[in-house]
Amino acid sequence: MPTSDYPVSYPIKKIVSETPSIKTFYLDSEISSSPGQFVMVWIPGFDEKPFALTKNGKEIAITAKKRGAFTEKLFSLKEGSLLGIRGPYGKGFEFKGAKKACIVAGGIGMAAVILLAEEMAKKKIKIDFVQACRCKEEVLFEKRIGKIAKLHVATDDGSCGVKGNACTVLEKLLKEKKFDCVYCCGPEPMMVSVLALCNKFKAPAQFAVERYMKCAHGICGNCSLDEHLCCKDGPVFAREQLGKSKEFGKTHYEKSGKKTVI
Amino acid sequence: MLETSFCGLKMQNPLILASGVLGVNKNNLLRAEHGGAGALTIKSISLEPREGHKNPITAVFECGMLNAVGYSNPGLKEAMKEFADLSEFSVPIIGSITAGNAEEFASLAKEFEKLSFSALELPLSCPHTPGFGLLAGQGTPEATKAITEAVRKETRKPLIVKISPSIPNIAEIAIAAEKAGADAINCGNTLGPGMIIDINSGKPVLHFKVGGVSGPAIRPIIVRCVFDLYQSVKIPIIGLGGVMNGRDAIEMLQAGASAVGVGTAIHYDGPEVFGKISKEMEAWIKAHKYKSVQELVGIAHK
Numbered sequence: 001m002p003t004s005d006y007p008v009s010y011p012i013k014k015i016v017s018e019t020p021s022i023k024t025f026y027l028d029s030e031i032s033s034s035p036g037q038f039v040m041v042w043i044p045g046f047d048e049k050p051f052a053l054t055k056n057g058k059e060i061a062i063t064a065k066k067r068g069a070f071t072e073k074l075f076s077l078k079e080g081s082l083l084g085i086r087g088p089y090g091k092g093f094e095f096k097g098a099k100k101a102c103i104v105a106g107g108i109g110m111a112a113v114i115l116l117a118e119e120m121a122k123k124k125i126k127i128d129f130v131q132a133c134r135c136k137e138e139v140l141f142e143k144r145i146g147k148i149a150k151l152h153v154a155t156d157d158g159s160c161g162v163k164g165n166a167c168t169v170l171e172k173l174l175k176e177k178k179f180d181c182v183y184c185c186g187p188e189p190m191m192v193s194v195l196a197l198c199n200k201f202k203a204p205a206q207f208a209v210e211r212y213m214k215c216a217h218g219i220c221g222n223c224s225l226d227e228h229l230c231c232k233d234g235p236v237f238a239r240e241q242l243g244k245s246k247e248f249g250k251t252h253y254e255k256s257g258k259k260t261v262i
Numbered sequence: 263m264l265e266t267s268f269c270g271l272k273m274q275n276p277l278i279l280a281s282g283v284l285g286v287n288k289n290n291l292l293r294a295e296h297g298g299a300g301a302l303t304i305k306s307i308s309l310e311p312r313e314g315h316k317n318p319i320t321a322v323f324e325c326g327m328l329n330a331v332g333y334s335n336p337g338l339k340e341a342m343k344e345f346a347d348l349s350e351f352s353v354p355i356i357g358s359i360t361a362g363n364a365e366e367f368a369s370l371a372k373e374f375e376k377l378s379f380s381a382l383e384l385p386l387s388c389p390h391t392p393g394f395g396l397l398a399g400q401g402t403p404e405a406t407k408a409i410t411e412a413v414r415k416e417t418r419k420p421l422i423v424k425i426s427p428s429i430p431n432i433a434e435i436a437i438a439a440e441k442a443g444a445d446a447i448n449c450g451n452t453l454g455p456g457m458i459i460d461i462n463s464g465k466p467v468l469h470f471k472v473g474g475v476s477g478p479a480i481r482p483i484i485v486r487c488v489f490d491l492y493q494s495v496k497i498p499i500i501g502l503g504g505v506m507n508g509r510d511a512i513e514m515l516q517a518g519a520s521a522v523g524v525g526t527a528i529h530y531d532g533p534e535v536f537g538k539i540s541k542e543m544e545a546w547i548k549a550h551k552y553k554s555v556q557e558l559v560g561i562a563h564k
Contacts, residue, residue, distance in 0.1 A: 003324070004323045004324050006318065006321035006323065006458055007318060007460060008462060009460050009462040009463040040318070042460075044460060045463075047316045084463070214334075215320040215329075217322065218529060218533075219284075219525075219529050220284075220331065221290040221305070224293075226289055227289050247289075255334060256312055256313050256335060257334055257335055258336035258337075259336070259344065
């Protein structure tokens with residue numbers, strides 16, 4: 001059966017301020033995505049960007065940090081404003097058979113792993129959850145994680161949890177415990193460090209990688225990472241794949257397709 | 263069985279990756295080569311870098327796709343670096359350049375002559391980028407002649423002119439290109455443009471509002487265009503538009519195409535679609551006791 005794949009807009013049902021810089025937008029739409037997949041969010045007539053769903057199924061939501069023209073516009077929207085959605089796209093995290101897992105998130109990378117934690121908890125998987133952010137005020141989804149995982153926080157200024165970065169906490173955990181898999185999403189330099197740690201401890205790991213996303217369905221080629229397309233083959237890649245990558249942590253393609261150093 | 267030669271390009275099969283699909287960089291192209299393409303066309307390069315239109319740049323509908331990418335590309339300077347070494351490819355790579363006028367086209371062609379592309383394609387037919395293609399008036403016999411002649415002076419590579427199926431008298435354009443020195447016609451670009459509206463917001467989905475239509479919806483129109491062109495020009499034709507499987511590719515050959523472009527099918531089946539189409543073509547050719555793809559070209563005219 002032929003299917004269409006373009007954004008359909010729905011009213012924003014509810015907007016929740018999570019931290020001084022992060023908001024969650026609930027939409028009156030239904031999408032079922034698996035953790036790690038993404039949707040394209042369209043501000044009608046303005047632009048469209050990729051987001052992870054932070055609520056799934058009959059109530060969907062995206063969580064955004066204000067950091068550029070798109071999120072600035074998004075933050076100006078009110079309940080009742082329309083947002084378009086298409087997707088879900090890509091391959092998500094694999095956690096079949098896992099019993100003990102570690103999730104490592106940096107900054108707004110949290111948005112890509114919160115559903116993963118909740119889905120894994122449903123399967124009774126034990127989770128150590130490492131969240132790294134700038135300061136106490138920027139700790140995200142503390143309550144949701146608290147219910148299902150052991151939360152370890154690292155802040156740049158030490159105002160909450162350990163003073164340091166995600167790897168400070170992760171290294172300690174990897175020394176103490178053996179995980180079936182480490183799941184990671186955050187700024188690419190952070191993921192490069194997590195990858196190195198996982199290599200050192202021979203810990204299986206998966207990473208949700210971001211690239212400049214245009215079509216999101218494998219046509220335009222802008223989101224390439226080596227021979228992979230982030231939108232179709234990713235955005236989640238295994239440690240082994242990224243270990244072989246010539247581009248991960250090094251280069252990406254800008255909106256024009258120009259190869260640029262990260 | 264599928265081996266063929268197109269404008270002197272030796273191809274393991276007649277399937278060519280269409281310009282604008284993947285092709286942003288060598289990684290993309292390698293992926294399509296590994297997917298089984300017979301030749302690859304890069305995404306068109308302009309003199310200056312271009313970000314293209316904002317998102318959404320594509321919209322998939324029930325029978326195909328709309329796109330208004332807006333010629334995003336890193337520009338000539340970056341392209342000269344990215345494509346400086348093509349030695350890792352084992353299939354022919356076709357360069358593609360786009361510009362607002364004959365003079366710019368010629369200067370791009372002159373630079374591209376330094377690269378080892380197997381051929382050069384001129385899209386004079388994009389329906390969705392102001393200053394380029396149809397929106398720069400390049401879809402007339404006069405403009406086609408002027409641009410093709412200007413580029414012909416700068417390149418010894420086989421020269422392919424990509425024309426628009428939206429033009430009623432498409433043969434006039436192809437004849438103008440042939441007379442001006444083109445070695446082949448690519449028929450063709452996306453059709454239209456078309457529009458899809460999000461009815462809840464009342465806004466067109468594509469940021470540029472309109473976009474070229476591709477995919478199964480346009481295939482019968484392209485087949486008819488190729489059929490007409492086969493009777494109008496002597497130079498070989500690439501049939502490009504809506505080919506999804508082996509049957510469609512054979513239909514394109516029978517209409518008169520010597521090679522078959524593939525683009526939107528990658529949305530449905532990924533870059534591996536080239537291998538899939540090849541297998542289906544081979545099975546059909548064997549079953550019908552033909553020996554080569556060349557025998558099929560233009561059969562519908564007999």
